[in-house]
Amino acid sequence: MTALTLPVRRRYLVQFNPKRVPHMFTDVLILGGGIAGMRAALSIDTKLETVVVTKDAVTESNSSYAQGGIAGVLDPLDEIANHAADTIAAGKGMCDPDVVESVVAEAAERIRELISYGAHFDEINGELALTREGGHSHRRIAHALGDATGWEVMRAVRDAVIQRETIQTWEQTFLLDLLSWDGRCCGALVWNPQHGKTFVWAKSTILCTGGAGRLYRESTNPDIATADGHAAAFRAGAEVRDMELMQFHPTVLYIAGSSRHLISEAVRGEGAFLRNVRGERFMPEYSPQLELAPRDEVSRAITSEMARTNHPCVYLDLTHLDRDLIAERFPNIGKVCREFGLDIASDLIPVRPGAHYMIGGVTVDELGASSLPGLWAAGEVASTGLHGANRLASNSLLEGLVYGRRCGAAASEHALATPDRFSMPPLVAEWPASDDQDDEDIDLDDVRNSLMSLMWRHVGISRNAEGLEDARVQVDFWDRYISSREFQKPRGWELQNMLLVARLMIASAMARQESRGVHFRSDFPEPREDQLDHVSLLAAT
Incomplete structure (x- = not known):
């Protein structure tokens, strides 16, 4: 197992004194x-x-x-x-x-x-x-x-x-x-x-x-x-x-300006095809399992087709399937698509991969x-x-x-097996006040959106050493000034958590110098037996 350590800025997100907080x-x-x-x-x-x-x-x-x-x-x-x-x-x-x-x-x-x-x-x-x-x-x-x-x-x-x-x-x-x-x-x-x-x-x-x-x-x-x-x-x-x-689901409804909606794998399980913007069914070129290849393979195939055709998505095609079967099996997907003027039984559904499962x-x-x-x-x-x-x-x-x-x-x-004990250890989290702790000058949504875009570009479906290093430097910079602050509401705490976990993901992706499953490195495109172990991380003490 590859073991890494990473420092955390603070043990606790907020200050507390047990004498001032309900128990x-x-x-x-x-x-x-x-x-x-x-x-x-x-x-x-x-x-x-x-x-x-x-x-x-x-x-x-x-x-x-x-x-x-x-x-x-x-x-x-x-x-x-x-x-x-x-x-x-x-x-x-x-x-x-x-x-x-x-x-x-x-x-x-x-x-x-x-x-x-x-x-x-x-x-x-x-x-x-x-x-x-x-x-x-x-x-x-x-x-x-x-x-x-x-x-x-x-x-x-x-x-x-x-x-x-x-x-x-x-x-x-x-x-x-x-x-x-x-x-x-x-x-x-x-x-x-x-x-x-x-x-x-x-x-x-x-x-x-x-x-x-x-x-x-x-x-x-x-x-x-x-x-x-x-x-x-x-x-x-x-x-x-x-x-x-991080697993990327191959088929997420892609309509510019809308929220992203999952299009279930079961759609392909019932026989839907994937086509590029030219109308070509492309999965035969990538896997003998066609549209039912594992998710990592389908996601990379879709990304390749998007790049090859210079188009922001590919399309799910259900038009050859029985309309009654589609209505019975996918009522909620059909409802979501109708909100955008799409009939899944007769129209091609625009899809692209999205982050799905950690x-x-x-x-x-x-x-x-x-x-x-x-x-x-x-x-x-x-x-x-x-x-x-x-x-x-x-x-x-x-x-x-x-x-x-x-x-x-x-x-x-x-x-x-543990007896009741209505007492608590003397835990206290306090630190000196700082002059630069005015949170009003921090646009949390801007940092959050920038982080999400950075992770998609450099720690997404395809990664390489140069992009990962760029991501590491940028995330460390954001983390230094975001995590030095004490926020009062979940939006700030969420961002602190996201930045820490982004650091963990980037460090692990840099350490795994191979391609395996959902982790694809364009600079190390093949799996390596010497990289088969888990990458583990502990907070530096």
């Missing part, structure tokens, strides 16, 4: 209300008190926006070994085979569990309707509401959580930092508009804060995906790894435990070893369910 005690604290966080909550023993903190409304998470579905072996003609082999093939040599086998073996049970919670998956003749997506050798994707699986699954899981009297959910609450003392995580400092800062002391803390897609100009992620959990864990001393591995994250073991005692992590914020260098389509909700359950069980066991 709250709980057994288990879960940071994040997506699929991993909510499934973790359902694994906590009902004798314990649990608090779930969500940055926005509980309905707002990357999980809710998942379109395609959940992968699992549910067809008698399929086998768990096939799902494992497809996952490992997509991961380009970096998957942990034991993790892969254990996760895919749980898939059918986790899907049946969702049904028991009340999730309604699409059916054909009373059986689960299964589709196929890129990189899968069989139809094994269970989906709901046509193309709104995440919304239906999250509805069912949230309803199950609501039934638990021992689970509190705090919405519109921002994670400022993880609290640590004597080498252990002991809770978090959070903030909301009504109450300001609150210390939440916990016997066990589970990090499920989602991804980092908003570091990029082109992204499928909602605005909340600003890598807050990655940054907080790193500042607290937890190891992170594979931060260079593969790198907090290093965890098979139970979701991080390198920082007292802290577990699950979902997109974690690096489990399942995805390797490229995530297989529809394995993300599956991983969130499996590791959410495992984290919840392990954190619950630890909390049950």
